[in-house]
Amino acid sequence: MKLTREFYREEDVVSVAKKLIGKVLFAKSGKTICAGIISETEAYNGIYDRASHAYGGRRTARTEIMYREGGYSYIYLCYGIHSLFNVVTGRKDVPQAVLIRAVLPLLGIAEMERRRKRKFPAKGFSSGPGSVCQALGLHYRQSGTSLSGNVIWLEDRGIAADERHLQITKRIGVEYAGKDAHLPYRFRMDEVHFG
DNA sequence: CGTACGATCTGCT
DNA sequence: GCAGATCGTACGA
Numbered sequence: 408m409k410l411t412r413e414f415y416r417e418e419d420v421v422s423v424a425k426k427l428i429g430k431v432l433f434a435k436s437g438k439t440i441c442a443g444i445i446s447e448t449e450a451y452n453g454i455y456d457r458a459s460h461a462y463g464g465r466r467t468a469r470t471e472i473m474y475r476e477g478g479y480s481y482i483y484l485c486y487g488i489h490s491l492f493n494v495v496t497g498r499k500d501v502p503q504a505v506l507i508r509a510v511l512p513l514l515g516i517a518e519m520e521r522r523r524k525r526k527f528p529a530k531g532f533s534s535g536p537g538s539v540c541q542a543l544g545l546h547y548r549q550s551g552t553s554l555s556g557n558v559i560w561l562e563d564r565g566i567a568a569d570e571r572h573l574q575i576t577k578r579i580g581v582e583y584a585g586k587d588a589h590l591p592y593r594f595r596m597d598e599v600h601f602g
Numbered sequence: 603c604g605t606a607c608g609a610t611c612t613g614c615t
Numbered sequence: 616g617c618a619g620a621t622c623g624t625a626c627g628a
Contacts (some may be wrong), residue, residue, distance in 0.1 A: 488622080580608085
């Protein structure tokens with residue numbers, strides 16, 4: 408079943424990042440639906456988090472969506488090449504988001520193979536935030552899409568995600584964030600541990 | 603208007 | 616392990 412508004416509006420973005428492990432991300436393009444089990448996430452905790460685009464209350468056209476209530480996509484261009492997909496969480500005017508860093512392909516694998524120009528399973532097939540978007544066909548033009556609609560959405564498919572196998576580490580690629588670079592905001596579970 | 607840079611990936615060594 | 620790709624965004628002049 409689809410995740411509810413209440414799920415996205417929980418105040419603690421780190422908790423939401425943890426709960427998203429094992430949930431399923433769907434993306435429809437034309438008549439094709441692709442989906443993957445979320446296996447890696449990172450929390451970005453708004454204005455107090457030096458690694459966040461909203462640090463210090465920065466509010467621009469790009470980051471405006473982060474200031475809405477939870478339940479929207481925030482997708483942006485990174486390094487001029489890659490789209491990176493985030494789930495906006497929390498209350499209105501409290502900018503928080505969870506970056507989806509890896510999924511395990513579940514639906515539409517042939518389409519994902521075409522987009523990725525490689526066969527599943529290949530190392531890094533849909534691991535890494537840029538690869539996730541490429542596999543699922545997500546583009547930064549789709550930033551601001553409601554996750555309650557039928558284009559991009561998430562479901563709880565009852566996939567077991569045993570906390571004993573959950574790895575919690577610092578985030579990737581945010582060394583510029585000073586002490587915040589060491590926060591334990593990254594969650595990851597190896598695919599072999601999904602039920 | 604100019605410029606520096608990034609929540610990365612790939613291919614080559 | 617490392618360099619190159621590639622461009623929208625943010626910010627200062």
